[in-house]
Amino acid sequence: MLLGVLQLTDPFSVGVIAGGVTAIGGLFVAALAYRGYRRNGSTKMRALAIGIGLLTTGVFLAAVTTAVIGAGNGVVLLVRGLVTVIGLCTVLYAILIA
Secondary structure: OOOOOOOOOHHHHHHHHHHHHHHHHHHHHHHHHHHHHHHHOOOHHHHHHHHHHHHHHHHHHHHHHHOOOOHHHHHHHHHHHHHHHHHHHHHHHHHHHH
């Protein structure tokens, strides 16, 4: 289904499209934060860029990749959860420590 034609009324297709739009928006925000890091050399901005990228684009890519290789629903949820936790820890690092 993922590699076939997406139908807009199919709930799976709506989920993939919504996740893709979120990933693109998150990648744009992460790119802006990374640009701030490059301009100012701030490690906080670098960590924020990585965290936002993981929380949006990373989670989407991880879920799609595990689904395409044929992993079960539990594995997909586990991978999504791990990427989310790593992204949140990176954002927390950017806010508190760096």
